[in-house]
Every structure is written in C-alpha cells, then in structure tokens.
Amino acid sequence: MKILITGGAGFQGSHLCEKYVKEGHTVICYDNFMNGDLSNIRSLLGHRNFKLVKADIRDFDTLEKNSIGCDSIFHLAAQIHVDRSVVDPKETYDINVLGTLNTLEIARRHDVDRVIVASSSEVYGSAKSVPMNEDHPLEAPHPYGASKTAADRMCFAYSQTYSMPINIIRCFNIYGPKQKDTGYGGALSIFTKRVLSGIPPIIYGDGKQTRDYMYITDCVKAYDLVLKSKKFNGGVINFGTGQETSILDLANIIIKISKKDLKPVFVDPRPGEVDRLIADITRAKKLFGFKADYSIERGLTELINWYKHYKQEEWTKPG
Template sequence: MGKKVLVTGADGFIGSHLAEELVRRGCDVRAFVFYNSFNSWGWLDESPPEIRKELEIFAGDVRDPHGVRQAVQGCDVVFHLAALISIPYSYHSPDTYVDTNVKGTLNVVQAARDYGATRVIHTSTSEVYGTAKFVPITEDHPLQGQSPYAASKIGADQMAMSFYRSFGTPVTIVRPFNTYGPRQSARAVIPSIITQIAAGKRSLRLGSLHPTRDFNYVKDTVRGFIAAAESEAAVGEVFNIGSNFEISIGDTVSLIAEIMGVEVKVDTDEQRVRPVKSEVERLWADNTKARQVLGWEPEYAGRDGFRRGLAETVDWFTHPENLRRYKAELYNI
C-alpha cells in the first residue's frame, strides 16, 4: 500500500487483473502497455473508470532497454508479466520469443538493479516443467523445454535468478499453472471451448483431449503475485501458484458443456495438436511452498472451486459485448 509499482504486460489477461487489484489496494500503479499506433491500452481500456483514472500508463516495448529503464525508474516494486505466451506461435516465430521473453527480462532486471527496486516479481509458467516426471510437481522438478515458448521462459527464469545470485537483485519467481478467467486470450483452451459453444457450435474443434492440466482461476493467480511481493522470505525463491487439482482437457470440455447446459462432441483439429514430443502430457501443481512461505492458498480449489471459476468465466464470455471480441470460427495461434 502506497508503493510505486510497475506492472509490465499490464494490458494483457493476468496483467490487467493484477494492475486493477493493486489500485484497489492503494498502490500507485504505472502500467506498462505495448506501444501501438491505435493508442490501445489492451484490457485496461475496459477497466472501471474509477480505476483507469488512477493508472499511470507507460507505452513501450520490453525489448527496448531504454524505454524499460524509463518505466522502471522511480518504482519500488516491479511485477514483470510482459511476454509472448502462445505455444503454437512459438513454433512459427521462435526468434521473437527470445527477444521478448529472454532479452525483455534481462532489460527489466538490469533496470531494476540499476535503479534499486526493492522487489522484482518475475512471471514464469508451469510449461517450463514439461511433462511431469512426478506428481504433484514441486519447484524442484526438472525444467524441460518442450516448445520454443517453454525454452524461452526457462531462459527468462534463469536470467532473472542470475541477477539475484550475482548482484543481490531482490527477485522472486512466481510460476502460475494454467490460469483461466475473464479476458483470457482465445489461444487458450478454455476460452476456445466457451466461445465455440456460445457461438452456437455443438461440434467443437480442439486439439488433444487426454493431457491433464492444473487450472488456476485468475483471482487466485493475482493474489499469489501480491502475496509473493509482500513476503520478505520470498526473495530468491520460486513459487508454484496452482490449485493442486488435476483434470484432463476432455473432462474440462464436459464440465463447461454441463455449466452451459448443452451437449457437445469434439472433432480433432490437427492444426491444434502439438508435435508428439512437444506436448506436455501432465501438469499438477504442488502448492505447499506457497502455502507455507507466502500464506497463499487457492480460493477456487478442487473440482468445486474449478466449477465456480468456470461459471464466472462463462458468465463473462457469454456477455454479448465480450463475446463479440472473439473469433470463435478461427483457430488463433
């Protein structure tokens, strides 16, 4: 409360929810959004007016070290969420993932070191674990880059932590498992399912149904970020932010269809299927460390919590003004 806080990627899915919650908690928030000629602030354009007027908007690009330095200057806490996140697009354009995710992270931690930020919360992803070698997955699980995206995030994590080890930069790594909720990109499976059903489709086009995921509602993810920033014991540490509940994509389809009151079947769309050795077959978070060190635990836990989160997500996506932003008929890589 009262801190000057920078959120990179504040125009995105998780970043916009985080920036809004920080404003509600009394923080002075500088929101780093991706510069564009439309002067779009991404999802922050949809923020309530009373929150939007409290935000200091900084338009730039994390790939540019000079702009990043300007954004970081004067900030006590840096939440670094800006990244390229689509796995299919990382097969298409892997070089951009190195520039944005690895070099962008270097720019952030370098600026934070130079300007003396008191905390840097760096965003990882459960994809860095690859297919689980043991479950539930602890923070000590081996890292496996099974896609260019995952490899770039491993590199970004290592870059961030190297600054803690080399220079004492107060870095904490938050590793969310599959976050879902209002505003999520249609590239993700849950919005893809919901928007296809909401558009009237009863034969859904999806990729593999057998992999399992640990879905984490966005409100829980945001609380995890803030808990990490508030804990002095979190410096130099990595934390899984997950629900500790495993469910297959196929069962997720069934649950969403049940919530939406429809019957559906699934047709496999080959362009949505990952290469065999690139598919992450199983993700299931052990969140013990976050519970013990951060005092964080998911409020949308287990099957009942997942159902509640999905119901809130469905309610948002099926609102006509929200649904029209999505192209349910297309595969978004």
C-alpha cells in the same frame, strides 16, 4: 507504493493493474500491445494513479525512464505463443530473454525492493513425475519454453550475483476474463465460445489428458501474497491449484454450466501433447499459506457469465 507492471495491458497484467489502482497505489502499465488490449485497461485510463506507457520492453532507455522511483516491479511482458516462437524463435528470445534482462538490470541499478517475474510451468517440459515441484528438471521442448527457461535462470543468476531477492513465478494454466483464446487460454476459451454458440467442443485424443487450471482471481491473490509477504522475498514458486482436471471433464463442465444439450466430438490426438500437468504447490502453501479458493466449476461459472455479458459479439464466432 509505486508499481511498474510490464505486460500490464495483457490478461494477467490488466487484472494486477486494476487491483493495485483500486488499492490506491500508483501503477505504471508498460506494454507495446503486441498481445495486450486497450479494452483490458479502459476503466483505468484517466485515473490519477494510473499511467499507460506504450513501449517495448526491449527499449532499455524508455523502460528505465519509467521505472524511476518504483518500489516494486511485476515483469509479465512476454511473447507467449508457442507456435509463433517456432516460426520466429529470435523474436521470442529477444522479447522474453532480453526483455527480462533489461528489467533485472533496471531493478539492480535503481534498488527496486521487490521484483516479481512471470516465468512459466512451460520451463519443465513433459512431466517426469506428477505433481511437479520447483525442482523438476527444466526440459522445455520448444523455443517459447526455452526462452522462459533462459529468463528464469537469468533471474536466478541476478539473485546470486547481486544478492537481489527476485521472485520467480511459474504459473500453470491460468484462465479467466480478458484472456485471449490462443496460447494458455486455448482449449478453455475455445470450448466456452463453441458451447455458448451451441456447437460441440472438439477433443483431441480421448480427453484424459489433464491440466492444472487456476482462476485469475486466485492468481492475483498469489501474486499479491508474494508482493506483500514480510517473511518471504526471493525464490522460485509454482502457482497452481494442485488439482488436475481432464480436458473431457473440462468440456463436460462447460456444457453443464451453459445448460446446452451437447456432447464433445473426439478427433485424432495431437502429436507431442503432454499427458498430465499438475503443480505441486507445497512451497507456496508453506511460505505464505497460499490455497486456491476457486473450484473449476466456480471459475468457469464466472468466466461463462463474463462471456455472456461482455463478449457477446466475439463468442458468436467460435474458433
């Protein structure tokens, strides 16, 4: 296969690039390095099946030129920071909505077999009920979430208007090596760096707020099932574990695995923080038998080992 991965130098994208180059496919990694990192894909540079294109998703002609002959597209490129979307909502809209529209239009013109688009659980907003299934109302309360919603619905519109099978993936919190400690990686990466440096993690509120954390290896497995499924192509799917972990438990597990004698420090809650976010993964289970393999303890153990080996300089400067 020839696979285009937009946002391929980012956290999730670089893991997908590695997997598919290793499997012998040709991978075009398309990224403008707004949040991506060359170190994420360094091991692939110079590989005959790997092509890096440093360009913007908003540049239709360059994107189209590099999509010719592709069998599949993973569209992951996005401005992922809520704070940045609040400061400059137009930039986030342009990248996330117009970038997705460019990708869809190119897929349509060139009859790409499989289109897999990273939407987000952020499209749901605060949970009306948990776990959250794909029919949960879309009430994103910030420009980032609204931009992902617009892109998500544009995918749906393309699938209806042009009978294109588009796979719309709503990831909950994915974590793992290569993730930056901003955006989705926030609390988890910051806790890890602080604890490894012997500094207690800071918890906003009582720490009882929960999230659904899925390890990157499980996320890649789920994307791969969507790419290769014979029965399924097209629709909205949650990616998560279906398990909830409280922020307090997360902090304590990191402390335990790191073997540090620390206790979390509690500070005032942050206004507007969501209480519970858990994915209902019934659809992914039914459609292609997805089940996460990594418990939170196992995923965090791998992440902490990675930090120790590869990120020593960075984790001595905790956020």
